[in-house]
Amino acid sequence: MSIRVEHLNHIYGDGTVYEQYALRDVNFEIQDGEFVGLIGHTGSGKSTLIQHLNGLLKASSGAIYYNGENIYGEGYDMRALRSKVGLVFQYPEHQLFEVDVFSDVCFGPKNQGLSKEEIEERAKDALRQVGLDEKFWEQSPFELSGGQKRRVAIAGVLAMKPEVLILDEPTAGLDPKGRDEILDELTALHRDKHMTIILVSHSMEDIARYADRIMVMNHGEKVFDGPPRQVFHHYRELERIGLAAPQITYIIHELRDHGVPIDPDLITVEEARDAILALLGKAEEKEEKGKDKAE
Amino acid sequence: MGIIRASKLIYEYIRRDEDEHVEEVNRAIDQLTVDIKKGDFVAVLGHNGSGKSTFAKQINGILLPSGGTVWVSDMNTSDESHIWDIRKTAGMVFQNPDNQIIGNIVEEDVGFGPENLGVPTDEIWKRVDRSLAAVGMTAYRLKSPNKLSGGQKQRVAIAGVMAMKPQCIILDEPTAMLDPNGRKEVIATLHELNKKENITILLITHYMEEVIDADRVIVMDDGKLVMDGTPREIFSHVQELKSYRLDVPQVTELAWELKKAGVDLPDGILSREEFMNAILPLMKKRFPDQVNLEGYCPDVGTFGTESAVK
Numbered sequence: 001m002s003i004r005v006e007h008l009n010h011i012y013g014d015g016t017v018y019e020q021y022a023l024r025d026v027n028f029e030i031q032d033g034e035f036v037g038l039i040g041h042t043g044s045g046k047s048t049l050i051q052h053l054n055g056l057l058k059a060s061s062g063a064i065y066y067n068g069e070n071i072y073g074e075g076y077d078m079r080a081l082r083s084k085v086g087l088v089f090q091y092p093e094h095q096l097f098e099v100d101v102f103s104d105v106c107f108g109p110k111n112q113g114l115s116k117e118e119i120e121e122r123a124k125d126a127l128r129q130v131g132l133d134e135k136f137w138e139q140s141p142f143e144l145s146g147g148q149k150r151r152v153a154i155a156g157v158l159a160m161k162p163e164v165l166i167l168d169e170p171t172a173g174l175d176p177k178g179r180d181e182i183l184d185e186l187t188a189l190h191r192d193k194h195m196t197i198i199l200v201s202h203s204m205e206d207i208a209r210y211a212d213r214i215m216v217m218n219h220g221e222k223v224f225d226g227p228p229r230q231v232f233h234h235y236r237e238l239e240r241i242g243l244a245a246p247q248i249t250y251i252i253h254e255l256r257d258h259g260v261p262i263d264p265d266l267i268t269v270e271e272a273r274d275a276i277l278a279l280l281g282k283a284e285e286k287e288e289k290g291k292d293k294a295e
Numbered sequence: 296m297g298i299i300r301a302s303k304l305i306y307e308y309i310r311r312d313e314d315e316h317v318e319e320v321n322r323a324i325d326q327l328t329v330d331i332k333k334g335d336f337v338a339v340l341g342h343n344g345s346g347k348s349t350f351a352k353q354i355n356g357i358l359l360p361s362g363g364t365v366w367v368s369d370m371n372t373s374d375e376s377h378i379w380d381i382r383k384t385a386g387m388v389f390q391n392p393d394n395q396i397i398g399n400i401v402e403e404d405v406g407f408g409p410e411n412l413g414v415p416t417d418e419i420w421k422r423v424d425r426s427l428a429a430v431g432m433t434a435y436r437l438k439s440p441n442k443l444s445g446g447q448k449q450r451v452a453i454a455g456v457m458a459m460k461p462q463c464i465i466l467d468e469p470t471a472m473l474d475p476n477g478r479k480e481v482i483a484t485l486h487e488l489n490k491k492e493n494i495t496i497l498l499i500t501h502y503m504e505e506v507i508d509a510d511r512v513i514v515m516d517d518g519k520l521v522m523d524g525t526p527r528e529i530f531s532h533v534q535e536l537k538s539y540r541l542d543v544p545q546v547t548e549l550a551w552e553l554k555k556a557g558v559d560l561p562d563g564i565l566s567r568e569e570f571m572n573a574i575l576p577l578m579k580k581r582f583p584d585q586v587n588l589e590g591y592c593p594d595v596g597t598f599g600t601e602s603a604v605k
Contacts, residue, residue: 041447041474064507065425146343173390175342175501177540202474205545247504247545247567254571257584260568260578269545273552276574280581282557 009063037211041242045220054085092153126158129233147178299331305362325518341515342540386456392448426457446477463495531563
């Protein structure tokens with residue numbers, strides 16, 4: 001199973017003087033079970049791109065194959081595609097509307113025409129997956145905190161049992177702990193349910209920690225695509241297109257510029273800590289301490 | 296006496312049923328006492344629901360205290376006769392730039408505030424010129440706000456507030472919806488206004504890196520003020536911050552982790568430069584032939600001097 005995008009173009013005002021490419025010759029393939037981070041400055045085409053993946057926007061030219069089938073082919077079931085590729089928009093809590101949390105999460109599967117038992121089963125599963133305590137299920141979604149509301153909205157998409165989950169900045173406006181909680185839950189979905197995840201984010205630190213692969217968009221074109229370590233190598237180019245690398249990347253490069261023999265590929269705090277401790281000869285000491293404790 | 300003062304401030308969100316009986320009382324601010332000095336750049340941290348935004352709305356009278364008092368430039372916000380003067384003194388900028396922009400072109404949007412205040416036309420144009428220059432958006436004055444990036448829109452929103460000549464600007468997560476460049480633009484603009492125009496800034500944010508250049512950081516939890524100090528003082532308490540659902544910048548966390556493992560580093564490292572000043576001499580000792588200290592003078596590093604001055 002995969003999503004394959006071939007020569008995708010999306011042009012606003014095609015054929016007029018205002019003609020503008022929102023997407024230009026975008027190509028990639030995402031395999032089943034990948035965790036992809038999608039980055040790019042505001043207006044780089046990220047949101048436009050993800051709306052193509054579940055058929056909300058139609059390309060001006062090019063093709064998208066979902067599990068080998070062209071979604072623009074005649075008779076292709078777009079409705080089915082939309083339940084397989086779940087899209088969580090920015091600030092999804094603005095779309096909550098039901099009287100209580102549980103009914104809100106039931107809305108998606110209800111529209112899929114499932115039985116009452118199936119709908120409720122799915123809603124319960126989805127709410128548990130996002131870690132929302134049962135005591136909130138009967139409450140109005142509007143009485144919850146920002147992080148809780150967002151979980152309800154994500155659960156609403158999960159209840160449709162998507163194979164691919166796309167999230168457009170799911171942590172914007174959340175406090176650091178709330179941000180980590182949501183991202184950890186996504187990681188669990190990815191790991192335990194083998195769900196394909198595409199995460200749009202402005203936080204390079206989050207992307208470095210969670211994604212296996214990064215795609216970088218600039219002016220509607222895909223400019224980088226690879227594992228985070230490899231992409232963050234290009235931190236100078238990333239800066240030129242309005243992005244940055246995680247703070248750790250800069251520290252590592254500055255250490256190297258001063259002759260410290262440290263691995264240039266480190267991108268998280270934990271990796272940098274371990275490497276610096278090893279260089280300073282403190283690593284063994286720490287291990288020994290750990291052993292003492294164990295004994 | 297500070298420009299913004301709160302004394303034993305309490306605010307309760309009260310939910311009533313159809314017959315106006317009180318169903319639930321939710322205390323969002325609980326006995327908050329704080330004094331903000333004129334000209335300071337103050338960052339407010341706290342998790343979602345800690346009372347930061349409720350406090351911000353108290354300052355320009357969008358919400359009024361359930362108990363205690365708020366003074367803005369010595370005007371009591373509960374005194375209705377002052378409400379317009381208070382709003383002129385303390386301007387607000389919110390999270391979503393698209394919700395705050397109403398003009399068809401940039402200069403119109405910036406002029407909207409002073410026009411509503413009944414400022415004479417000549418004076419409005421002067422203020423528009425000045426405000427756009429202050430946020431670095433003069434080149435865009437005749438553009439449609441729709442064509443701007445998120446960071447540019449937020450700078451226009453800030454110019455709109457500036458045009459009302461406030462002494463103080465309160466910003467409630469102004470960068471939450473912006474990309475890294477947009478965030479940098481907005482934060483740099485705020486520091487400019489703070490230094491050049493001596494405008495007091497109260498910045499509410501979840502991004503720890505935006506806080507390190509502030510004069511003062513206050514941390515709220517459960518409607519109470521729980522930490523108050525310079526960025527260095529606050530970020531020295533990594534564990535305590537984490538207990539309030541907050542975080543520290545990556546470089547601070549790395550230094551803290553290394554220190555925990557026995558590396559000799561000072562507390563509360565805030566920037567890359569400070570980190571390099573502290574770590575490079577240690578690396579030099581291990582690898583004397585390979586490591587160079589070019590550009591760093593550990594003895595008179597930023598770290599030592601600043602704390603000595605304070």
